[in-house]
Amino acid sequence: GGSVGLHLPTLSVQEGDNSIINCAYSNSASDYFIWYKQESGKGPQFIIDIRSNMDKRQGQRVTVLLNKTVKHLSLQIAATQPGDSAVYFCAEIRIQGAQKLVFGQGTRLTINP
Amino acid sequence: KAGVTQTPRYLIKTRGQQVTLSCSPISGHRSVSWYQQTPGQGLQFLFEYFSETQRNKGNFPGRFSGRQFSNSRSEMNVSTLELGDSALYLCASRQTAYNEQFFGPGTRLTVL
Numbered sequence: 001g002g003s004v005g006l007h008l009p010t011l012s013v014q015e016g017d018n019s020i021i022n023c024a025y026s027n028s029a030s031d032y033f034i035w036y037k038q039e040s041g042k043g044p045q046f047i048i049d050i051r052s053n054m055d056k057r058q059g060q061r062v063t064v065l066l067n068k069t070v071k072h073l074s075l076q077i078a079a080t081q082p083g084d085s086a087v088y089f090c091a092e093i094r095i096q097g098a099q100k101l102v103f104g105q106g107t108r109l110t111i112n113p
Numbered sequence: 114k115a116g117v118t119q120t121p122r123y124l125i126k127t128r129g130q131q132v133t134l135s136c137s138p139i140s141g142h143r144s145v146s147w148y149q150q151t152p153g154q155g156l157q158f159l160f161e162y163f164s165e166t167q168r169n170k171g172n173f174p175g176r177f178s179g180r181q182f183s184n185s186r187s188e189m190n191v192s193t194l195e196l197g198d199s200a201l202y203l204c205a206s207r208q209t210a211y212n213e214q215f216f217g218p219g220t221r222l223t224v225l
Contacts (some may be wrong), residue, residue, distance in 0.1 A: 036216075043117070043216030044156070089156060095126050101146070101214065103156035 012110045013045070014019040019080050023073040023090035023109045035064060039086045047075070048089075075081045077109075085111045115139065125223045131192040137205030140148050144168075145187040146175045147215065149204060150201040159202075162187055176207035178209050191222075199224045 013019045025033070032051040036044035050057045050064045050073075057064050063076040073090050087106040094102060118137045126132050138145050147159040158171040162181035179189040185206070191198055201221050207216040 034213075041218065043205070043218050045216070046213050049213070091156075101148075101156075101158060103148075103158075105155040 006087050006097070009082075009105070010108045012112055013080050014084060015113050017028050017080055019077045019084070019109060020078075021075045021088050021109065025073060025074075025090075025104075027070050027091055027092060027094060027102075028068070028071065030094055032093050033064070033066065033073050033075075034091045034093070034101070035062075036089045036091060036103075037084075037086045044089060055060065080109075080111050082111050082113070085109060117204055117215055119202075119204050120218040120221050121220060123220065123221045123223075125225060126194050126198060127221050127225050128194055130191060130194050132194060132222060133188050133190045134202055134204075134222070135204075136187045136204030136217060138187070139215055142206035142215075143185055144209065145181055145185065145205045146205045146207075147187070147189050148203040148205065149173070150203055150219070151191075151199075156203070173221075194224045196224050198211065198222065 004108045030052060032049055034049040035047040037047050038044045048059045048062050048064050050066050061078045065074045077084055087097055087108050088104050089106045091103045117139055136145055144163045146161040148156050149159055150202045157175055159173055160179050161168055162168040165181045176192045179185045179187060181187045199222060201219040202217050203219045206216045206218045
C-alpha cells in the first residue's frame with residue numbers, strides 16, 4: 001500500500017514570485033523523496049532530493065521541506081522565472097528488495113509574465 | 114557525456130500488434146528502468162534492469178517485458194497491444210542502485 005499524491009493539479013504564479021508545490025505521501029517507510037521537473041516533450045529532470053531523516057534541504061532557488069508527522073512534502077521555488085514553467089513530480093524511494101520510484105500525479109506550474 | 118537516448122521517439126501501432134522500444138543509457142550506467150506515463154495514471158514503474166538481470170518489477174501484465182544487453186542497452190517489448198497502452202514510455206539510467214536517475218526524452222506510443 002501507500003501512494004504519493006499531489007494537493008493541486010495546477011498552479012499559476014507571477015514571474016518573480018515564490019511558488020510552493022505540495023505533495024502528500026502515505027508510506028512512512030520511504031527512505032527518501034525526490035522532486036522532478038518535466039518540461040513539454042522532455043523526460044523528468046532531477047531537481048532535489050531529501051532523505052527521510054531530514055526536515056529541510058536547500059538548493060539553488062529551491063527548498064524542499066519534509067514533514068514526517070503529517071507525511072507532507074513541499075517544493076519551494078524562489079523568484080520564479082518563465083523557465084520554471086513545467087510539471088513537477090514528487091517521488092518516493094521505497095526499498096523493497098530493490099529501489100523503486102513511486103511518483104505522484106504531478107502539478108503543472110505556470111509562470112505568468 | 115551524452116544523455117539517455119530512446120528510439121524511436123514516436124510510434125503508431127494498431128491493436129494486437131507488438132512493439133519494441135530501445136533505450137541507450139548514459140555511458141557507465143548499469144541500471145536501466147522503464148516507466149509508463151499517461152495523463153490518467155501519471156508515471157508508473159514498469160521494471161528495472163541491472164547488469165542484464167531484472168531487479169524489480171511493477172504491476173503490469175505479462176504483455177510487458179524487457180531485457181538488458183551486456184552493453185547496458187535495454188529494450189522493452191509490449192505484445193498484443195491494447196488502446197490503453199498508448200502512453201509516453203520513459204527510460205532512466207543510473208550508475209548504481211543508489212544514484213540519481215537520468216531520464217531520456219521518451220517514446221510516444223499511439224495505439225489505434
